Amino acid sequence: MDGAIDRTNGEPVVRVDRVSHFFGDGDSRNQVLFRNCISIDAGQLVILTGPSGSGKTTLLSLIGALRSVQDGAIRVLGQELAGLPPAALVSMRRNIGFIFQAHNLFESLTALENVKMAMQLTGMPAREMRARGVEMLERLGLGHRVGYLPRALSGGQRQRVAVARAVVSRPKLVLADEPTAALDKESSSVVISLLKRMTVEDGATVIIVTHDNRILDLADRIVNMVDGSIVSDVTLHDAIRICELLRATDLFKQLTPAEITNIAEKMTRRVFRADDVIIREGDPGDLLFLIGSGEVDVSQRGPDGRSAVVATVGTGRVIGERALIVDEPRNATCAAATEVEAFSLAKADFIAAIEGSASFKNQIQSIYFQRQ
């Protein structure tokens, strides 16, 4: 999926560029990730979902510098990970907070000492380590358990200690694998609220691999992986807007809310500067665009070979769909007249949407084929 979000300011906290990954060697070599791209900005809480074996934990471990990048590039917190020697990867990990499915606390250490293990790496003075450790445990509702050994804590309390250990050093990036799997509803809420607060107050980026639907509400973005590829990357704020825009178009208005949501989740936000060419006449059709904001000039070449603007379209208009439906080259050039925010949909996803809905198919045929 070529879905990198165009950025205009600041470097993303995580930038994954065409990353593939393999396990095993020789005949047993097995590709588990396929040219994945994703950029994640500071302050985002991203949920990574997908079926078991889809590659999400492998991707998470690559972002966390727990594995070496084999193919492609990953830049985390301004540091390129590909080609880093193991010792540098270890140093890199000190900037990242990890929350694992299992709490992995030392049974011999108290809750506070387990949390301090994360801070002593930073060379923090003992008094400050204690103060921050106690404060973090208090924030997670464990102020009365700082001196307890893990065996004296419930499963949920242990997991909260593990969360405290991961975030007490205020990392700019937190990677979590099913952090709420062992938690009851209340504990889960406390933990996720804390992570969300970190994104808002500290500008931290949190990536969570989870199947827990209870925490979807707080996500800024949901990335879905299937068979080693990112198949959807939905910024929830954008998705709602796309649905509203799609519902207002002639092309998509007869679809059910579920079908519209499904298409919206597959659309990717793109930003074009004025004069950028969005669609070029004569090119094969591979994407359609829904204009979110800005104006687009539509021009066609005349018999004399000269192009002329035949229309200017704006917010809510779909462009480029014809070439996808009739499977012909583009019949017009679309260029941004102003800065344009658009949402692209790949041809394959568009065709799949058509095939998946009889009414949509009929509508398309009535619009594009009966008038030919």
Next chain:
Amino acid sequence: MRVPLAWRNLVADPAQLARATAGVAFAVTLMMVEIGFGNAYIESMVQLIRRLDGDLVLVSSVKYQFDRVSPFSRRQLYAARAVEGVASVRPLYMKRLESVWRNPQDHTLHAVQAFAFDPDQPVFRLPEIAAQLAALRTPDTVMFDRNDRDILGRVDAGTETELDRHAVKVIGTFWLGPDFFNDGNVVMSDRTYFKIFGGTGADGTDLPDPEVGVIKVAPGYRAAAVQSALRAVLPGDVTVMTKQELIDQEARWQARWSPVGPLFTAGTVIGFAVGMLISYQILFSELADQIPQYATLKAMGYRNAYIVGSVAEQAVWYALVGFAPAWLLSLVLFRTLAAAVVVPLRMTVDLTVESLVLALGMCLLSAFIAVRRVLKTDPAELF
């Protein structure tokens, strides 16, 4: 202050700590007893040399161990006396393993070491013998080592018995101690010795050749210089050593080449190996239980050096907590055994330090082997 992970891991499970302490203490005790016996064995073989009243010793050059009877011609004694810086050269005669003592009570026969010297030229630094020099001049009198094994019988001044089937009378006792092969010591004059064991020459009527010449250096002369001068003068069939050189030579031979010394070394090695096995099992099972925790540390950015250091620190603690009871147990064992078998089995500073170093080495070595599994863990597997 850093989180004391190693110490916390050590004391987290008292039952496990007790098992570990017992295991390490057992191995350390094994090593201490072996080293202690080895030391006692060597000390018993050199204790007589320590009590020679001289600066240098003259012995046959083929006398590679003190036990080996290798007398040299008494002409060398006279030649040595003529060297500048030599105050005196006094002969010591000895029979080891060949002199037989009869228990005065039950009349059983046992091997003792028999030493003899001219009472006018005393060679021992033993006050009790020095006090009886005049009495020793009486033929068929001996002094008896009261630090003997009980098997030789109850012996006091006035006891009459046999030495090598000759009737002898005990005129006094002294304190020395047996070695691992002889059950006691008997000291007599050269004349009594000659009478009992015979002399040299074709008909055995000549004075016996000395086994050791005990040399005193005249005041104002350095022992090393006199030693060099003697070596220059004397033929190659004798050698001149300082007392310490002779002790070192004997200790070295007994430790390396005798049939007994290497057994103690082997016992120490076995104790070390057993200890390594025990401490490895303890550490390995502890680490195996904490693989995810250590992998988490690696994920957090801890380097392998920290993990190795932490495990090594825990191994040091195991060595120390196991060493303390082992030391006490060995002390009790030494005292009991030393009294029972009459050997110089002593808890010394050297033995304590050597055992502690071995205990630390044993635990650290097993820690370095056990920690490899942790170092191989891949933190990526935690996800």
